[in-house]
Each structure stands twice: as structure tokens, then as C-alpha cells.
Amino acid sequence: MKSHLSSEQISEWMLGQRSARAREHVRACLECRAELERLEEALAQFRGAIHQWSGAQAAAVPPVLVTSRPRRFAWALAAVAAVLFVCLSVAYIQNRAAASLEPVSDAALLSQVRAEVSRTVPSPMEPLTRLIPSAENQ
């Protein structure tokens, strides 16, 4: 045995390109045969591990969203959208109605405050002021 397979010959072997000369050498050379078997085994194990891992990972994610019938639920989606639109419209109109009442309430509150501020005596004592003669009462 003069020499072993070159790196290139080993790569060719792994790609399935096996010349008669290489086959003959591998039959006779224990070291080259062991090296090829080791490499083949390593790559087969690697392939198997990737397939196992990929299978497990694929099971953990939702399926691809691409579908051949993208318009299958178009009517259902349109109906849901219409209902949502009506609900949102009603809510908006109610909000606007409530908002339009707010100025009236504010005006009433303001007049109440003014009345309170304009009092000269506390409200429980107001009946007594009617008994006291004053320029205003006279």
C-alpha cells in the first residue's frame, strides 16, 4: 500500500463518485476503509439528528398559513366586520349624546355656585334674615 486516498478522493467517495481504483484501494486498505466508515456514520447520525430535531420543532409551531382557498371565510369575516361597525357606531353615537348633555349640567352647576357665593349669611340662617328689617325688605 503506497499511499492512502487523498482528501479529494474521500470527498468523491462521499458524493457517490467511486472509481474502480478507489474501490480496490478501500478493499485493501483498512485505514481508509475505517476513515470512510467513520465519516459515513458521522454524517448519517448528523442527518438523523437534524431530522429528529426539525420534526420536534415543526410540531411546536402552528401550520403554514398559506391556503388554497383564501376566500373561504370571506363572508364570515365580512359579517363580523359589519357587526363590529354597527356596535362601534352605536357606541360613538351614545358618546356624542352624552357629551351634548354636559354643557347643560355645567351651566346648572355654575348657577348653583353663584347662588351660594352671593349669600350674605349661611343658608340655615336665611329664615332669620327675613325677621330683621332691612332696607331691602322694606
Next chain:
Amino acid sequence: MVRRAVTRVMEQHATAELDELEDFEAVVQWFRPRIFRFALASLRDRDLAETITQDCFLRAYLARARFRNECSLQTWLMQIAVNLVRDHSRNRRLQFWKRTRQTAFDAHGLERWVVDRGRDPEALTSSREQVRGVWKAAGELPEKQRTVFLLRFVEDLELLEIAAATGMKEGTVKVHLFRALQAIRKKLGATV
């Protein structure tokens, strides 16, 4: 050989049905695991792989009218996936924060998926060591070498199919594969 023959028959079946809109779902079901696996092995991130897979089928769906059976359906889909992975890898170089993604895969974890076929613990440990070495070496390969390596030794594509999927000449594919195998052998501790 049998596996490849079965794959070819199923692929021809899927290709024949691609023209009909209703059958695209069957095409997705048949090829999705392969596209996802390639993206996952290339990017090592589940979420990114899923995004690439969905994008791949979306693009295929949108461009299905342009598919002329000049190459196999698998090659065509893989061509789209290779481009998407390449584009993503190039963009990713500028986005260091993505390295901390939670779905990114632990580079030392692949050996856990080595199938235990009732082997003795020593043989199993040896296999796991080998897988770890190959995985690490594959991760350190330049982009083109890694792509052709995964397409050949994980997806079982022929040289011409790899050439069609990557847009390289067959000779170039071979050179990349030779270099990739050299790096893998070096990592495993070549004995000859």
C-alpha cells in the same frame, strides 16, 4: 435509493397537481417539512425558520403561474428557500441583537437528538460526539459551503439539483462540497 425513488414519485404527483388551486395545500403539506428543516439547519432558529418557510410558500403560491416544470418542484421551492435564507443571513450580520433570541438553538444541543437504537452507552456517546463535531464544523463553514453541505447531506439532493437550487455550476457545487467535507473531517479528527 428506495427513499429517493419514493420521493420522486410523490414529487411528480405533487407537481402534476400544482396547476390546480385546491392542491397547493397538498404541495405545502408535502414539502413543508423539508423547507422548514433546511431553514432551521441553516439559521438555527425555530421562529426564523418558520417565517422563512411561510414566506417561501407564499412566494411560490404567488409565482405558481411562472413555474414551467423546467426543474423539479422540490428544486424550485428549495431555490426560493435558499434565496430567502441567504438574504436573511446577510441582513442578520448587521443585527447582533438577534443572536440573543430566545428561539435561537443552543449550538451544543443537537447531539441530544441522536437516535438511540438500543446501542451501548459507549457507542451512543461516540455518535453524539461525532454529531456535535459535525454540527460545530457546519456552523463555522462559509455560507455557500454550509448551504451545499446541508442540501447534500441532510436533504439528499443530487449535485445537479443543488446547482439548480443555488444557481451555481455543478463544478462549483462540488468544490464547495469538497471544502466542506475537508473542514468536517478536520473537526472530527481525520485519521488518513
